[in-house]
Amino acid sequence: xxxxxxxxxxxxxxxxEGLETRPTTDRIKExxxxxxxxxxxxxxxxxxxxxxxxxxxxxxxxxxARGVFIExxxxxxxxxxxxxxxxxxxxxxxxxxxxxVTGLKRLEGKGYCFDTIFMDPPYxxxxxxxxxxxxxxxxxxxxxxxxxxxxxxETDVSYVQSLGFEIHREKEYKTNxxxxxxxxxx
Numbered sequence: 602x603x604x605x606x607x608x609x610x611x612x613x614x615x616x617x618e619g620l621e622t623r624p625t626t627d628r629i630k631e632x633x634x635x636x637x638x639x640x641x642x643x644x645x646x647x648x649x650x651x652x653x654x655x656x657x658x659x660x661x662x663x664x665x666a667r668g669v670f671i672e673x674x675x676x677x678x679x680x681x682x683x684x685x686x687x688x689x690x691x692x693x694x695x696x697x698x699x700x701x702v703t704g705l706k707r708l709e710g711k712g713y714c715f716d717t718i719f720m721d722p723p724y725x726x727x728x729x730x731x732x733x734x735x736x737x738x739x740x741x742x743x744x745x746x747x748x749x750x751x752x753x754x755e756t757d758v759s760y761v762q763s764l765g766f767e768i769h770r771e772k773e774y775k776t777n778x779x780x781x782x783x784x785x786x787x
Contacts, residue, residue, distance in 0.1 A: 608690075648720075667694075668690070708741055717747050744786050751779055754776065
């Protein structure tokens with residue numbers, strides 16, 4: 602896995618051995634960032650269920666001003682820290698070692714308001730719904746915040762409107778998809 606573009610372009614990132622994390626492939630990462638690149642400059646980026654940190658590091662490399670990584674696995678969090686040192690992006694990052702909802706609660710009231718929130722939870726456990734249930738009442742997003750959920754193709758997100766979000770876009774790949782959500786306004 603590597604950083605595709607920006608200040609850390611072509612630098613290799615470490616990943617955890619085994620099946621504990623599922624790094625987003627370079628091809629899917631490139632497609633994703635081609636879709637969101639224009640919104641990254643000087644933005645606040647939140648990477649939930651961060652794994653090795655590849656998505657958040659890509660956002661920082663492409664110009665995000667601040668990246669927050671929430672990962673409950675201590676070995677994965679150390680991998681993120683190591684990747685941030687390798688890419689010289691650690692000054693712009695905060696790594697939190699806890700479950701995502703706990704991390705979100707800790708960020709409340711501390712001046713964070715994210716422009717983009719990315720989450721790639723383990724598939725099939727409904728964690729994305731738990732995070733969206735929390736975010737519906739959170740001060741961590743604004744009217745234009747883009748929430749991106751990476752999920753299996755089978756993941757049902759038909760409930761999002763009941764939580765105050767609308768599907769802005771959906772991009773399917775061979776085995777998974779990205780669902781782009783925004784808050785329903787007005």
